[in-house]
Amino acid sequence: MGQINNIAQGTLDNWERRLRALENATNQNNMAIGRGGLTVHDGGMITIENGGLRVTGSAEIIGRLFASGLVNFVGEVIISGPLDVSGSVDVSGVMTVLNDLEIASGGLFKAGDIELRPDGSAKFGTMTIDPTGKITSGTAEINPDGSVKFGSFKIDTTGNVEINADLTVKTGGKIKAGGMTIDPALFGGSVQFDAGGYLSGTASGPQLTGPSGNAFVYTRSGRAGIQATEVELVGATEVQGSLKVTAPGSISGVEPNVYFDGNGQLRKIIT
Numbered sequence: 001m002g003q004i005n006n007i008a009q010g011t012l013d014n015w016e017r018r019l020r021a022l023e024n025a026t027n028q029n030n031m032a033i034g035r036g037g038l039t040v041h042d043g044g045m046i047t048i049e050n051g052g053l054r055v056t057g058s059a060e061i062i063g064r065l066f067a068s069g070l071v072n073f074v075g076e077v078i079i080s081g082p083l084d085v086s087g088s089v090d091v092s093g094v095m096t097v098l099n100d101l102e103i104a105s106g107g108l109f110k111a112g113d114i115e116l117r118p119d120g121s122a123k124f125g126t127m128t129i130d131p132t133g134k135i136t137s138g139t140a141e142i143n144p145d146g147s148v149k150f151g152s153f154k155i156d157t158t159g160n161v162e163i164n165a166d167l168t169v170k171t172g173g174k175i176k177a178g179g180m181t182i183d184p185a186l187f188g189g190s191v192q193f194d195a196g197g198y199l200s201g202t203a204s205g206p207q208l209t210g211p212s213g214n215a216f217v218y219t220r221s222g223r224a225g226i227q228a229t230e231v232e233l234v235g236a237t238e239v240q241g242s243l244k245v246t247a248p249g250s251i252s253g254v255e256p257n258v259y260f261d262g263n264g265q266l267r268k269i270i271t
Contacts, residue, residue, distance in 0.1 A: 103116065103117070103118045104118065105118050105119075106118070113125045119131045120133075126138060132144055139151045145157050151165075152164035152165050153165075169182075169184060171184075171185075172185065178194065179193070179194020179195075180192065180193055180194060186198070186200065187200035187201065187202055187207075188200065188201040188202060188203065189201045195211060196210070196211025196212075197209055197210050197211045202218075204218065204219075204220045204221075205218060205219035205220055206218070206219055207219075210228075214228065214229065215227065215228035215229075216228070236265075255269075255271070256269060257269045257270075257271075
């Protein structure tokens with residue numbers, strides 16, 4: 001049987017339904033959004049395929065922004081809150097940090113040959129600083145306890161110095177230890193004592209000079225000599241070889257007053 005249309009029934013409802021559908025339709029070709037904005041709700045999502053999103057004004061994201069892939073910022077980027085970066089960040093230009101730059105545990109700040117770690121250790125080229133504060137560079141070490149080491153040169157915590165090589169003093173330099181001075185320039189090299197006197201290396205040989213400057217013990221031409229107005233010998237004195245007196249010379253008409261006993265000791269005769 002064929003359908004019989006009731007021509008007495010109007011079609012206004014149908015036109016109203018189509019009009020509402022047209023008003024609520026979303027045309028994405030050359031679409032413009034006015035002040036009313038665009039709202040995506042109930043778990044909706046905007047998907048862009050084989051295209052891009054261009055924002056000429058400003059974009060505000062309340063929540064979280066996930067970006068997988070390359071994110072390219074051209075111009076000034078201002079981050080006023082905390083920034084958590086779990087991957088690597090490459091900065092090819094100048095980065096200015098106005099406040100603290102915090103590196104989380106296990107992280108690393110690297111700039112050329114400079115490395116900074118949250119545990120307090122650092123590396124500046126060949127120089128390293130461990131978490132205890134020990135500084136090492138090549139054979140040099142500076143320890144937090146105050147001791148240092150430069151190759152074979154060492155200074156311990158009490159200030160004792162250990163040198164396992166030559167100590168060279170440049171021209172005009174001296175070595176001082178308390179009141180004692182080692183002077184390479186004085187008399188061909190000398191050791192001066194605080195109480196006076198000095199040991200020097202003269203052109204004739206080593207010489208010990210007393211505080212008053214008029215008593216000497218010296219070596220000259222293979223001989224050892226004592227020069228003074230008076231020489232005092234304290235204790236037993238042994239002479240191996242001949243004993244020669246050249247001054248004041250010989251004397252006669254007096255009784256002998258010294259002799260050598262059987263043990264070779266020189267004694268005074270008392271009458």
